[in-house]
Structure formats: structure tokens, C-alpha cells
Amino acid sequence: MWIFSPLMTTENAPTDPTYRLRAAASGREAIAPVREGVVYRDAETGEELEPVAAVLPxxxxxxxxxxxxxxxxxxxxxxxxxxxxxxxxxxxxxxxx
Ligand SMILES: [Zn+2]
Structure with missing residues (x-):
């Protein structure tokens, strides 16, 4: 299941490395540029999303x-x-x- 959260839009062009993020309990996922020290949450469930894979350049x-x-x-x-x-x-x- 893919979640199209407002993490990445044309306004926030990717300068940070892009990762595939996953919520451990539900398995919901998103792709977004990730900045170190920032906690990312699922837009609908509020679960914390953790980086599971880097997107290839x-x-x-x-x-x-x-x-x-x-x-x-x-x-x-x-x-x-x-x-x-x-x-x-x-x-x-x-x-x-
Ligand atoms: Zn055309």
C-alpha cells in the first residue's frame, strides 16, 4: 500500500536523499526526501515512518x-x-x- 503524503511536492524539490519509508505496525509506505534528525509520520495514521531503503540516484x-x-x-x-x-x-x- 502506497501513501501519497504531502512529504514531497514540486515546491520541496529533492536536495535531501530520497528514501522508502515504512510504518512498522501497519506496513504503510511512502517515498520522500529524508533529512537527518526529522521524524516522519504517516499522514493518515500518525505512525512513525522509518527509512527502509534508499532510492537509487x-x-x-x-x-x-x-x-x-x-x-x-x-x-x-x-x-x-x-x-x-x-x-x-x-x-x-x-x-x-
Ligand atoms: Zn503530451
Missing amino acids: QDGVGSALPRTPVNLRVCRRCEQLTPRDLATCEFCGLPAA
Whole structure:
């Protein structure tokens, strides 16, 4: 089960390393940039989320954001879901604005 918490949005671009976080009791998960010394909690249950795996760095091509609903927009030409942090649609190349 994936939780799309407001931990990461286009406003808080990832400068911190990104981790897969998990709540021990329920197994609910999220992907978010993690800063040392900060306690992360599930947006719905309030359980503490603990880092369980680091997300591999990307090759610098394409979106730096996790592919979650808050980070996607619908392209007005091809109607595909494309990352918000890219200047053009990743499918048809139409500029975002
Ligand atoms: Zn498109």
C-alpha cells in the first residue's frame, strides 16, 4: 500500500536523499526526501515512518520527483500523465505552459 503524503511536492524539490519509508505496525509506505534528525509520520495514521531503503540516484534525465499523483499533471495535447518538474511533456514534447 502506497501513501501519497504531502512529504514531497514540486515546491520541496529533492536536495535531501530520497528514501522508502515504512510504518512498522501497519506496513504503510511512502517515498520522500529524508533529512537527518526529522521524524516522519504517516499522514493518515500518525505512525512513525522509518527509512527502509534508499532510492537509487537517477541518471539526470527526466523527472527527479517520485511518480506519485501530486507530482504529475495531465498533458493538454496527449492527455498522458507527465511529471510536473519537466518543462515539456515526456510523451509528446508539448511545453508545460
Ligand atoms: Zn503530451
